[in-house]
Amino acid sequence: MTEPTATDTKTRAAAAIAECRLIATMSEEAGRTTRRFLTPPVTKVHAHLRARMAALGMSVRVDAVGNLRGLWQPASGTSKRFVLGSHIDTVPDAGAFDGVLGVVLALELVEMARVRSLPLAIEVIAFSEEEGVRFGVPFLGSRAVAGRFDPALLDLRDSAGVSVTESIRNFGLDPGEIDAALLSDAATGFFEIHIEQGPVLEAEGLQLAVVTGIVxxxxxxxxxxxxxxxxxxxxxxxxxxxxxxxxxxxxxxxxxxxxxxxxxxxxxxxxxxxxxxxxxxxxxxxxxxxxxxxxxxxxxxxxxxxxxxxxxxxxxxxxxxxxxxxxxxxxxPAVPMDEQLTAYLTEALEAADFPVRQMPSGAGHDAMVMATRVPTAMLFLRSPGGISHHPAEAVREEDVETALIVGDVFLRRLATIHTH
Known part of the structure; x- marks a missing residue:
């Protein structure tokens, strides 16, 4: 088994940041990052991520609400899978890392799992909608995956009078197939990496925090x-x-x-x-x-x-x-993260010799919807200046590297459990 080195994780962190900045250019507006649910630039994001997934040997599909989903299956052929992901839509005039970083890091973790021949199937989901900008209701992507998509949502209309149904059809998808977006029974849990979007970690001089729940x-x-x-x-x-x-x-x-x-x-x-x-x-x-x-x-x-x-x-x-x-x-209602997965994530921080900080999330995330379907855990990265939903949103390379190291340890622990 080949072990990723410190040089590997540093290189991966730099590449992940560059990739997020590249995806930020795929926008509805020149000079600004704005990417709403199933608007034309989402096609470009899908093409980019689909190529990344294919290069990793993942099977790729787009479900009926536009979630891009890739499945990496190890040679061991395990029937169980663990799910990673976040969202690829943005607020108007957004930064480059909210949501997208979680998707890009999920793919980096798949690559690390492949290098290790990790006996753990991994599904990566790039959720099509989390922010609620286009139709005024958030989590359209994860609602469908968690089996919580109310058919009445299809009648919502955006500022141009286009309905959710029409936006799905215009993207080449069939709204009648939304039920098929439901997460497989083979999925044993969900893990989301996300920027904190607040000042707490920076104020405390910390890189990461384990999220205990969403308020x-x-x-x-x-x-x-x-x-x-x-x-x-x-x-x-x-x-x-x-x-x-x-x-x-x-x-x-x-x-x-x-x-x-x-x-x-x-x-x-x-x-x-x-x-x-x-x-x-x-x-x-x-x-x-x-x-x-x-x-x-x-x-x-x-x-x-x-x-x-x-x-x-x-x-x-x-x-x-x-x-x-x-x-x-x-x-x-408040949504707690799964106690066992949270404990494993905390242990991963300790095993990697990083300080342990636990904190709630004051903002909503796809993890809160996924937690209604499967055990869920979440990891925060420091947000420099506490800035998010703004072009000045940033991450530090050393924090991204640390998140990769902790995520790798976390998945290795899960793989050990899955094989017993």
Whole structure:
């Protein structure tokens, strides 16, 4: 058995970064990386990755939602397989590494497995859609693989009026075959490598972290309803100002989240959108609509926090002579990663002599959908500057190399288990 050397992994890391930057040029917009679900540049990405897979001796297919899937089968002919992958769509004006790095590193790990003659079949999936940009709903690719694709999604339309069904057909695929995208029963688990998209690892001087779970999320719209009136002639004591009520509540949201800023009970709360009406400088705001986004790895803590914040909004409105209306728009439960696979991944870090850091993911990933189908694990790489969803998104070569080393150790451990 040939052992990959340190020179091999360093070379692979540099090649992976270069490949991500090459794929970033396959875009809907000149000079910017924008690649939405099944738009023309996805054909170019598929052609590039298909050639990579074929060169590795993988059998390749595209399922009915446009996921590119390659299967490497070792000479031992094992019936079981382990799945690696991430997504190839992007947000508008994106960086080069969100999603794509996980696909490229999966192929590098297949090559390392082939060099080792690893007795583990590996399926690599380049998910067609994760970001939710084109149709407003994320995870179209992994939903189909996990058996969670609601047929109603086919009727969604993009800004040009094109439906999901039409986009699939325009890509040369058959939406009637989506059920066939379901992951094989031979699959024993899923592993995703992804950039952190945040500042934690860099702040701690660490390269990698094992993801313990993906946070649950509640999104609401909160409306403060007062009375619009003349800013110059309405005394302060006679105002029913929706904007000042909203401002008081927004500060209370921040304070409530800061009360839970460590450990398992950590809460992240954000008011990111505000719409004031009539939105004029010389008119008291009569109504204000604001967003609320609350996230936590513990659903009970998240739910209790949301209830407290909505009660507080109502109390602030009542004290100021206003009405308050709240509407819940999304409830996404937290998704834990598989304990056994997470333990194996942690052991892989230790075996490779890297510091062990475990952390939750504050953003959604394909791993959270795949975890509903098979045991799932996830590894984060440091994001320099904490920057993502931006052209300045980057990775460090030494971090990519470290991820390859840990991924290799992880797969070798799985191969040992599969053969016993």
């Amino acid at each position: 649950g999320q509640t999104r609401c719209e909160v409306c403060f309803l007062g009375q619009a009136n003349h800013a110059g002639t309405t005394p302060m004591a006679h105002r029913r100002d929706a904007l000042t009520a909203a401002a008081e509540w927004i500060c209370a949201v921040e304070a409530a989240a800061k009360e839970h800023n460590s450990g398992r009970d950590e809460i992240i709360a954000t008011v990111g959108k505000i719409v004031a009406e009539p939105n004029a400088g010389n008119v008291i705001a009569g109504s204000v609509r604001v967003s609320l986004d609350v996230r936590s790895t513990r659903d009970s803590v998240r739910e209790a926090t949301v209830a407290r914040l909505l009660d507080l909004a109502a109390a602030i409105a009542a004290r100021r002579g206003l009405r308050c209306e709240a509407k819940r728009q999304m409830e996404q």
